[in-house]
Structure formats: structure tokens, C-alpha cells
Amino acid sequence: MKxxxxxxxxxxxxxxxxxxxxxETTITVATVNxxxxxxxxxxxxxxxxxxxxxxxxxxxxEENILRQNVTTDIATGGGQYDVxxxxxxxxxxxxxxxxxxxxxxxxxxxDIDDLLPAIRGGLTVDGKLYxxxxxxxxxxxxxxxxxxxxxGITIPDAPTWDDIKAAAAAMTDKDAGIYxxxxxxxxxxxxxxxxxxxxxxxxxxxxxxxxxxxxFDQPEWKAVMxxxxxxxxxxxxxxxxxxxxxxxxTLSLQGKCAMRMDATVSAGALTDPAQxxxxxxxxxxxxxxxxxxxxxxxxxxxxxxxxxSSDAKEAAKTFINWAxxxxxxxxxxxxxxxxxxxxxxxxxLYANPEYAALPFAKMTIDSINAADPTNPxxxxxxxxxxxxxxxxxxxxxxxxxxxxxxxxLAGQKTVDEALAExxxxxxxxxxxxxxxx
Amino acid sequence: MAxxxxxxxxxxxxxxxxxxxxxxxxxxxxxxxxxFKTEASAVASPPELIGASWTVENYVEVWSRSDYPRFxxxxxxxxxxxxxxxxxxxxxxxxxxxxxxxxxxKDLLMWMLSTKMMxxxxxxxxxxxxxxxxxxxxxxxxxxLALMLMNLPIIVWMLYTYFKxxxxxxxxxxxxxxxxxWNEIVYVLTPMxxxxxxxxxxxxxxxxxxxxxxxxxxxxxxxxxxSAFIASFSAPQGLFYAKLSAASTMxxxxxxxxxxxxxxxxxxxxxxxxxx
Numbered sequence: 001m002k003x004x005x006x007x008x009x010x011x012x013x014x015x016x017x018x019x020x021x022x023x024e025t026t027i028t029v030a031t032v033n034x035x036x037x038x039x040x041x042x043x044x045x046x047x048x049x050x051x052x053x054x055x056x057x058x059x060x061x062e063e064n065i066l067r068q069n070v071t072t073d074i075a076t077g078g079g080q081y082d083v084x085x086x087x088x089x090x091x092x093x094x095x096x097x098x099x100x101x102x103x104x105x106x107x108x109x110x111d112i113d114d115l116l117p118a119i120r121g122g123l124t125v126d127g128k129l130y131x132x133x134x135x136x137x138x139x140x141x142x143x144x145x146x147x148x149x150x151x152g153i154t155i156p157d158a159p160t161w162d163d164i165k166a167a168a169a170a171m172t173d174k175d176a177g178i179y180x181x182x183x184x185x186x187x188x189x190x191x192x193x194x195x196x197x198x199x200x201x202x203x204x205x206x207x208x209x210x211x212x213x214x215x216f217d218q219p220e221w222k223a224v225m226x227x228x229x230x231x232x233x234x235x236x237x238x239x240x241x242x243x244x245x246x247x248x249x250t251l252s253l254q255g256k257c258a259m260r261m262d263a264t265v266s267a268g269a270l271t272d273p274a275q276x277x278x279x280x281x282x283x284x285x286x287x288x289x290x291x292x293x294x295x296x297x298x299x300x301x302x303x304x305x306x307x308x309s310s311d312a313k314e315a316a317k318t319f320i321n322w323a324x325x326x327x328x329x330x331x332x333x334x335x336x337x338x339x340x341x342x343x344x345x346x347x348x349l350y351a352n353p354e355y356a357a358l359p360f361a362k363m364t365i366d367s368i369n370a371a372d373p374t375n376p377x378x379x380x381x382x383x384x385x386x387x388x389x390x391x392x393x394x395x396x397x398x399x400x401x402x403x404x405x406x407x408x409l410a411g412q413k414t415v416d417e418a419l420a421e422x423x424x425x426x427x428x429x430x431x432x433x434x435x436x437x
Numbered sequence: 438m439a440x441x442x443x444x445x446x447x448x449x450x451x452x453x454x455x456x457x458x459x460x461x462x463x464x465x466x467x468x469x470x471x472x473f474k475t476e477a478s479a480v481a482s483p484p485e486l487i488g489a490s491w492t493v494e495n496y497v498e499v500w501s502r503s504d505y506p507r508f509x510x511x512x513x514x515x516x517x518x519x520x521x522x523x524x525x526x527x528x529x530x531x532x533x534x535x536x537x538x539x540x541x542x543k544d545l546l547m548w549m550l551s552t553k554m555m556x557x558x559x560x561x562x563x564x565x566x567x568x569x570x571x572x573x574x575x576x577x578x579x580x581x582l583a584l585m586l587m588n589l590p591i592i593v594w595m596l597y598t599y600f601k602x603x604x605x606x607x608x609x610x611x612x613x614x615x616x617x618x619w620n621e622i623v624y625v626l627t628p629m630x631x632x633x634x635x636x637x638x639x640x641x642x643x644x645x646x647x648x649x650x651x652x653x654x655x656x657x658x659x660x661x662x663x664s665a666f667i668a669s670f671s672a673p674q675g676l677f678y679a680k681l682s683a684a685s686t687m688x689x690x691x692x693x694x695x696x697x698x699x700x701x702x703x704x705x706x707x708x709x710x711x712x713x
Binding site: 028030033038057058059060061062063065068069072073075076078080081246247250253254 | 476477480502561562565566569574575653654657658661665668669670671677
């Protein structure tokens with residue numbers, strides 16, 4: 001009997017010890033709702049098979065709510081999130097605040113040198129990588145080849161703004177519901193201002209001079225806004241001032257946009273016959289320039305980072321290594337085809353002959369390589385960022401300016417009024433923030 | 438003397454009432470209709486109704502992508518729990534303010550109400566830190582406490598207004614018959630104020646159910662209610678209106694049904710004492 005008790009006791013202790021050995025670490029991943037992130041959640045079996053000791057819990061939130069919750073958590077040292085999804089705009093700002101853990105110590109198989117240099121540059125501060133890109137994007141032109149052919153025009157692979165204006169005029173047929181060009185008009189720093197900032201870069205305009213003095217009163221901005229309003233008023237869809245990424249993508253999938261300038265990441269949907277009956281008629285070209293040496297394309301990546309407040313940093317890095325590794329891209333390709341592989345992060349993806357054969361692959365990588373976040377405009381600027389200015393004040397300021405420009409597009413203000421108002425807004429904000437002494 | 442209601446006046450009043458009701462309900466009706474459209478149809482310009490493409494695919498996708506029952510259960514526990522706890526505290530508080538008021542009772546009531554005038558974000562950091570230090574973050578009990586405290590001024594004010602309508606002499610008579618304080622509140626006051634208490638209960642369940650700031654800020658995975666469920670269907674590339682509408686419809690459906698079945702009680706309670 002005594003032996004039985006001892007045996008039971010021994011078994012219990014062994015069970016407890018083995019339980020402790022198998023104790024799992026739970027990490028909370030805060031993410032945004034987009035197709036690639038949802039796809040990753042569906043591929044978690046692969047992660048659990050490789051890392052049975054790590055359990056992943058997901059928090060999916062709207063982008064702005066995610067930003068607010070994560071900043072509150074990091075600022076108070078809460079540690080509620082172990083992995084966060086973060087945009088290229090926040091990375092340099094948050095890294096300078098010491099809110100993010102450096103990822104320079106990821107294992108060798110992560111192959112940091114395989115990251116696309118432009119994308120990596122936007123996520124690196126003082127030589128340290130602070131976020132690992134999950135997918136990257138630039139912007140380019142997509143157009144309907146059949147409509148260009150019908151109009152008797154050829155859209156060059158590297159067009160100028162004059163080419164775009166002529167093509168929009170030639171392909172517009174409003175009676176048939178075909179609009180020459182679709183551009184973002186909805187107000188927001190990530191909506192119309194993302195596009196307008198890149199357009200400004202190509203026109204020789206800039207947000208601020210070297211002394212942080214706003215530049216909306218300069219002739220380059222007037223040229224940008226005049227052409228933008230004219231293009232969309234003459235050749236754009238009705239209600240263009242309400243159209244953002246999603247609305248214009250929908251119009252393009254329906255074949256109603258002869259041309260559209262927007263994120264390269266939408267190429268997969270545009271060339272997918274299941275989503276668009278015009279999939280085999282889509283052509284791609286670089287974003288236009290005005291002959292000044294800068295094209296109107298942006299650079300963005302949704303990346304994964306570890307907040308400094310996380311109490312499970314090692315497990316978080318293990319997860320990031322899995323989710324942003326070359327092996328993960330191969331996993332997506334094996335399950336859902338190369339078309340659905342997360343784009344714009346790794347050189348090796350574009351060296352892969354199967355991926356390179358996709359109609360949008362070359363234009364995507366060329367567009368990404370054409371963007372330079374450290375030197376975005378033709379004139380010198382004191383900031384980093386192509387379609388944004390990487391300072392904390394930018395999101396609020398650009399949203400206010402975006403509302404003014406959206407009103408100009410809607411015909412509620414003249415271009416001159418909108419630019420004067422934008423200049424006042426920017427001067428006030430930059431003075432209050434201490435940039436202008 | 439009451440004015441006679443002519444048939445013409447009756448028809449005009451009915452049309453006006455239906456018109457106002459339609460305007461008020463239109464956003465909800467449009468949201469429900471949008472939830473059955475394809476994404477392309479949902480953002481079509483001009484808006485489509487007759488020629489729209491209809492589908493239930495949005496509901497299928499929303500259901501398959503999220504653990505709806507968990508979000509739903511969290512919403513039920515948080516809204517009902519915070520309301521019941523609030524009533525348990527507010528009934529004695531409102532009794533004392535209504536029947537044995539002190540010199541500062543009016544000031545106290547105003548002060549309580551003034552806490553509702555501050556934007557919630559003003560106390561975000563203290564609340565966040567408190568929840569972290571007390572281990573209440575992402576717990577249902579934490580949210581029950583937070584929402585109870587948030588709605589307590591409204592509950593006290595509503596009950597105070599209802600209790601004031603009850604003649605103090607009835608309570609005095611009960612006391613003379615030997616009723617203890619507890620019995621006076623439970624067996625005399627509560628049954629008489631039941632319509633008011635019921636409407637307070639329903640209104641606060643609705644307020645707690647719809648609360649989105651604290652419920653999203655103070656939760657991550659375990660205690661997140663339906664407000665967080667809706668927020669998860671907003672995408673960085675823009676709003677996918679059809680799926681967002683399906684998620685929103687699923688989130689408001691339970692409270693809409695509750696409101697529909699309890700509307701008589703709700704209206705009766707809200708108009709309690711309105712006409713003397």
C-alpha cells in the first residue's frame with residue numbers, strides 16, 4: 001500500500017515537472033484586418049507544429065484604434081501586446097522613443113540582407129532594424145489595355161504626367177460609365193494626402209523647406225493641385241472626393257477606371273479572374289514623373305514589431321521570424337499560389353522565376369526601388385518619408401490639410417483658397433509644435 | 438377641454454410620425470440592407486437598391502472569421518452585470534436622496550452628473566494604469582466595474598426622479614407598521630417604482646452594450662465584447678462596408694430584439710411621472 005502511495009506521489013511529481021517543461025508561452029499579436037494578415041491566421045498550424053510551446057492570441061482592430069491602444073499600452077508599460085502590426089510611418093518615431101525592441105538579433109535563417117533595401121531603410125533607425133516587413137508596397141499605374149488600344153494610344157512603361165493627361169482625355173467615355181482616371185479623393189493622411197504628397201514630390205513640391213517652413217504657398221503646389229483637380233473633375237468618376245483605396249479598387253475591378261494610380265498590393269486582385277472580368281486586360285506602368293527625376297510613387301510596409309513593454313520578447317521574435325521569413329512566403333505560395341505571396345519585402349521573391357512571371361512583379365519591384373524615403377523630393381527636405389513626413393504631428397496635420405484639399409476637389413473651395421488654408425494650418429501646427437521658432 | 442381629433446388631423450399626424458420614425462431608423466435599415474449586398478454593390482454610386490446584388494456571403498465570412506459566441510457572451514455578462522451592480526448601489530443611494538435629503542443632496546447630484554461631462558479619453562491613462570496594477574485588464578469583472586461606474590450617475594439620477602414621484606407618506610406608513618429599512622426599500626418602494634426601475638435597467642443595458650471606448654481600450658482577447666468584434670472588421674485599405682455592416686447587424690441584433698420586446702416597459706418607465 002505504501003508503495004502505491006509512493007508511486008502515485010512520484011507520478012504526480014513527474015507529471016507536474018513534465019507539465020512545467022511543456023509550459024507554453026502565450027503571446028498576444030495585435031494586427032489590422034487585411035487579406036494577408038487574415039491568410040496568416042489561417043496558416044497557424046504550421047507555426048504550432050514548429051513551436052508547440054508558443055500559443056498565439058490575436059487582437060484584430062481598426063488601424064487608428066490599434067494605434068491608440070498600442071501607444072497607450074507602450075507609454076504606460078502595460079505589456080498587453082507582444083507583437084504589433086506597425087506602419088512605416090510609426091517605426092522611426094516609436095524607435096526614437098525607445099518603444100520598440102531591436103530585431104537585429106533574429107536568427108541567421110531570417111536573412112536580414114535579403115530584405116529589399118528601400119523597405120529595410122524605412123524600418124531602420126541608427127543602423128538597427130526595429131520592425132520586420134510582412135508585406136511592402138509602392139504605388140503604380142494600372143490601366144485597361146483594351147481601352148488604350150481602342151483609343152489608339154500607348155501608355156509607356158515610365159509615363160510622364162503629360163502622357164497621363166492625354167491618355168485620360170482619350171479614354172474617358174462618361175456616357176458608357178468609363179472614367180479616364182481614378183485617384184484618391186477621400187480626406188485622410190493615408191488617403192488623398194498619401195497620393196498628393198507623392199504627386200507633389202514628382203512636381204518638385206515639398207511639405208517643408210530645410211527650416212520646417214510649410215511650402216503650400218509655392219508655385220509647385222499650385223501646379224499639383226490645379227492638375228489634380230482638373231484631372232479628376234474632367235475625367236474622374238462622380239463623387240471622386242469621397243473615393244479612397246477601396247472605392248477606386250472596386251471601380252477598377254468593375255472595369256470603370258481606364259487608369260488608376262494606387263497601391264501595388266492591389267495588383268493581385270486586379271489580375272485575378274475570380275475578382276475581375278477585366279483581369280486579362282490590365283496593364284501596369286510606373287507612376288508618372290514631370291521630368292524632374294522623381295516619380296509619384298510611395299513606399300509603405302505593414303511590419304511586425306515587438307513593443308519594449310512585452311514580457312515575452314523571445315517568443316514574440318520567434319513568431320516574427322516565422323511570419324516574415326522566406327519560408328513563410330514559400331508556405332503561402334505552396335498553399336495559395338505565388339499570386340498571393342506577401343509582396344514587396346524580399347529580394348529573393350523577385351528572383352524567383354515563378355513569381356517574376358506574374359504580370360505585376362517587375363513593375364512592383366521597380367516601383368519600390370524607385371522610392372527613396374530619405375530623399376523623397378527634388379529639393380532638400382528635413383524629414384524622412386515618401387508619402388508622409390515622419391514626425392508625430394504629421395498624421396493630424398495631413399488629415400486637416402486633406403479635408404481642405406478634398407473640399408477643393410468637391411468644388412467647395414478654389415485651389416487658391418485651399419492652398420492658403422493649408423499653409424495657415426501647417427504654419428500654426430508647426431509653430432505650436434516648436435519646429436518654427 | 439380636449440380638442441376633437443379629426444380624421445384629417447389623424448392622417449397627417451400618422452404620416453408625420455411614420456416619416457420621423459423612418460428618418461430615425463433609416464441608418465439602421467440601410468446598414469441591414471448593405472449587409473446583404475456584395476462589396477461592389479455596397480459602394481456603388483449612385484447607391485443601389487432594386488438592382489443590387491444580394492448575398493448572405495458576408496454573414497458566412499464574418500461568422501467563420503470570428504468567435505462571435507464569445508464576443509456575444511462577453512457583451513451579455515458585461516452589460517447585464519454592470520447594470521445589476523449599478524442598480525444594487527443606486528437604489529439605496531436614490532432612496533436616501535429622495536426621501537431623506539441633506540443640505541448638499543442637490544449639489545451631490547449635480548457633481549455626480551458633472552462626471553459625465555468629461556470626455557472619457559481624459560481619464561484614459563489613469564484608468565489604464567489602475568486596470569493594469571489591479572489585474573483587471575482584459576477581464577469581465579474589470580469591465581463590469583468600469584461600465585457600472587460610468588453609468589452610475591445616470592442610474593442614480595433616473596431612480597431619484599422616479600422615487601421623487603412616490604409619496605413619502607406611504608413609506609412612512611410602512612415604517613409605522615414596523616417595517617425595517619431594508620423591508621421598506623424591497624417590499625414597498627421597489628414594487629411601486631418597478632416601471633421606473635425596469636426602464637432604468639433596460640436603458641443601462643443598452644448603454645453598456647453599445648459602449649465602445651472603454652470596452653475596446655481595456656480588453657485584448659479574453660473579455661472583448663461585440664464592440665471590439667465590429668472594430669475588427671474595419672480594414673486599413675478602407676472600409677469593406679458589406680462585411681462591416683454584417684458584423685454590425687450581428688452585434689446590434691440581440692439588443693434590438695430586447696428593445697423591441699420591452700418597448701412598452703421602456704416607454705412606460707421613461708414617461709413615468711411625466712403627467713401629473
